[in-house]
Amino acid sequence: MTLPVIYVVTFSNVQSLQTPLGSVNIVCILFRLEFDAMDTIQYYGVSDVWIDWTSMVYMILYIPLIFPGSWFLDKMGLRITALVGILGTCIGSWVKVFAVQPHLFFLSFAGQSIVALSQVFILSLPARLAAVWFGPDQVSFACSVGVFGNQQYSILI
Numbered sequence: 001m002t003l004p005v006i007y008v009v010t011f012s013n014v015q016s017l018q019t020p021l022g023s024v025n026i027v028c029i030l031f032r033l034e035f036d037a038m039d040t041i042q043y044y045g046v047s048d049v050w051i052d053w054t055s056m057v058y059m060i061l062y063i064p065l066i067f068p069g070s071w072f073l074d075k076m077g078l079r080i081t082a083l084v085g086i087l088g089t090c091i092g093s094w095v096k097v098f099a100v101q102p103h104l105f106f107l108s109f110a111g112q113s114i115v116a117l118s119q120v121f122i123l124s125l126p127a128r129l130a131a132v133w134f135g136p137d138q139v140s141f142a143c144s145v146g147v148f149g150n151q152q153y154s155i156l157i
Contacts, residue, residue: 043102044102044105044108045102045105046105050105050109053109054108054109054112057109057112057113057116058116058119061113061116061117061119061120062116062119062120062123065117065120066120066124068120069081069120069121069124070124072084072121073121073124073125073128078125078128078129078132081121081124081125082121082122082125084118084121085118085119085120085121085122085125086118086122087118088114088115088117088118088121089115089118089119089122091114092111092112092113092114092115092116092117092118093111093115094111095107095108095110095111095114096108096111096112096115099111125146126143126145126146126147127143127146127147129142129146130142130143130146131143
């Protein structure tokens with residue numbers, strides 16, 4: 001199974017951005033689900049409500065930040081928006097790597113929030129990509145493949 005690769009048009013030529021968009025979505029989905037184990041509650045010594053918040057932060061941040069995220073996509077374009085989303089996911093991942101000690105749950109939660117913030121940039125890309133690259137008779141199919149492709153990854157996981 002191959003993951004889709006983003007191709008970016010810059011300066012009237014096509015350059016390949018060798019970052020699979022699907023793999024970034026898989027990482028976001030895995031981060032959303034990683035704190036659901038009971039062992040996490042015991043390891044960090046926090047209540048199950050805080051563990052629930054590590055998943056809910058994705059949905060709560062998405063609601064107010066989709067509007068600035070869409071504005072950013074309009075102003076900066078596909079390539080910069082994808083890179084910001086990927087970079088934010090990477091930074092949030094590294095913050096969580098440094099938060100593996102039991103007394104650093106809130107640092108881990110901050111990393112989780114950074115990844116959730118980055119998801120706003122990633123999830124808005126398929127519709128714009130379809131609108132920019134496909135003809136009028138292909139846009140709806142391309143958009144549906146991009147949007148439902150994200151959901152299919154979460155079903156597989």
